[in-house]
Amino acid sequence: MNAPADAPPQERSEKDILNGLQEKVSASRLSLFLQCRLKFYFRYVLRLTKPKTPSLHVGNSVHAVLKKWNKARWLQTPLSLKQAHDAYTEAWADTSEGKPVWDPGEEETEKTTGWRLVDTYLRESHVPPDLKPDAVEVPVEADLARHGLPRLIGILDLVQRRQIIDYKTSATTPNSEKVAHTTEIQTTSYSVLYRHNTGDQESGVALHHLVKLKNPKVVITTMPPMTSRQETRLFHQMEAYLAGLQRQDFIPSPGMQCVACEFFNECRKWH
Template sequence: MNTLAEAPPKEPSVKDIITGLQNTVSASRLSLFLQCRLKFYFRYVLKLKKPKTAALHLGNSVHSALKAWNKARWLNKPLSLKELHDEFSKAWADDSEGSVKWEPGEEDDEKTTGWRLLDTYIRQSASMALTKPDAVEVSIEADLSHQGLPRLIGILDLVQQGTIIDFKTSSSTPNAASVEHLHETQTSAYAILYRHNTGKKETGIQLHHLVKLKNPKLCITDLPPMTQQQEHRLFHLMDNYYEELGRTEFYPSPSFACMGCEYFGECRRWH
């Protein structure tokens, strides 16, 4: 019996990738496009893989442990501190998304910092732990085609009593006056997703910054529900994202942030 070998799957063209990116957008994707189009091109179009940084590994591990902590609360089976530590250690050992090239002694120091952040968070948010979450780490989307916009996707870290909560790790204390402005694209996107999927208006938005200081601390920024003006701004940015992405013009946006960019070498060779 003759059999035909299956042809290997065809790699999508740049045009196909860009079309897909036009059709669906997340807050992080939109923010990066606004920040630097060339970096967006390297990450989402060429999909260049880069080693994971120590800071990203720490943040991901803390985030995974908090997900386990809040999911256990949602199931009415709260974790002990020891069980939380076990979840953190399991997340720390996970290298499925790439390993980190550690300097001698660096990994132990960073792991200790990560656990101290978690311990601080649990102790300082004890009152919040008494209330059952509405949702934990939920992937949702909003079809905005009736607005002539791409489909919006995202993951909400935590929703509790109608408040959208997002976790962040930071090396410095956030400035309350600038936090709302810096994260408006993300918070507005989350509000749209929440309203689209619940039919209700969020009671508010909270950004929980776990700050990596000698004495770690938790900084909570309370934000009001999204305003109509913020919704209009987000929709305008999404419309601009769709139109500009279709022009396939990717160029750098030099700033002080370039020094910490993983694509600095590629950017310097850009032409």
Template sequence: MNTLAEAPPKEPSEKDIITGLQEQVSASRLSLFLQCRLKFFFRYVLRLKKPKTPALHLGNSVHSVLKEWNKARWLLKPLTLKEAYESYQKAWTDENEGKVVWEPGEENDDKTTGWRLVDTYLRESHVPAMVKPEAVEVPVEVDLVNHGLPRLIGVLDLVQQRQVIDYKTSATTPNPEKVAHSHEIQTTSYAILYRHNTGNKEEGIQLHHLVKLKNPKVVITRLPSMSQQQETRLYRQMEAYLTGLQHEQFVPSPGMHCSSCEFFNECRKH
């Protein structure tokens, strides 16, 4: 019997992609859209692929082992430091993470730096080994249709004692006031997701920065519960996101951030 080969799946059009982006949004997408709409267009509409940077690879590897550490705590079977190191080694060599272009000698230095960050964090007991988390790396969402807004989605790194905790790696010591301002979209989104999915009000939000200095250190920024003003501001930002997508307002926002943008050449040619 002759059979017809199945046709390959049709690639979505730009219009289809934009329609999908209007149906749901994450804190990272919203932040990027408000930072530079053209960069958002390159990344999420055209879906241009760029090599992963060494800094991103280091951050992902650190994040991976901390996720395993917290999952083990949730099972009440904390990892030993040796097991944590083995988890880090595996994360570093994970080929699914994508190729990284290294300068000579850079990979070994970065690999050592990443482990020293993890080692410092665990030895200082910033998350007590025997305290069971409420949630680890859990994907959550909330339908904001009653506000005329898209579905908000996100992943909570860690929830412990009604505190939402997020991990970050940094090359410099963060300033608490600037951190609170620059990460407000993310922290407000987390608060909304937490409240809608638990029925409880968060006790606060913590940003744990693992700082890549000669002597690594951990800086914890503790933020209060979300205010009504912050919630309203996020909804207004989401409205701007929707309007911009509906009118395809993908305009560039030239500034200091352009020097490190992976789409600099594409932007200049646009």
């Protein structure tokens, strides 16, 4: 018997969720699993929700403007600075993904900080406004079944002259060597996705950090095309992810990172 048209959708069982997570993986899921399996379990299996952090709201608002700016470049109708500001105001007011909890006076300060990041980036023209991108915010995936791995999925912020560009906001000036290491899962994943979907090799990867200092600045870290060693490392990491999910190996990884973890209280109760 079919369910009534207005019946509420049934919640997926934990088994179904785990099966789905074994079929597809993104760089963010993989990174979190390798960072702390219990945190992964809370976020992606139990799907516990937490209030949106102010820093995430700033980052999302900045990203929304850059996305719109790049799409306008792709359409070859570049945005004016005023249009970009209007887009930022609209993005800031959007709380569809959750409303942050602000301290008194914090929201206006952070709102100004976010716009100054956008303004700095656009005025310094780190990507020529009249140069049409290869792709903007493209959802892509790669079938890695022949390697015995899940489908790899992701969204490429920007591809320009075969260079994969990803935007990040940061409170401190990044160290290029450390950034290349800590983001390797993400950058290698993007390279795999690019090659599978274009049949071509990327010219490299660039991380554009918008740094929230008193005087905002943009720091660009460029990396060469993915090496075979990096691809092998990623595939082994994906194997560990798949094996861990199959064993339901969700254990905590206590460390300094726990101080800012949104699941700190839940983790303390784990047994």
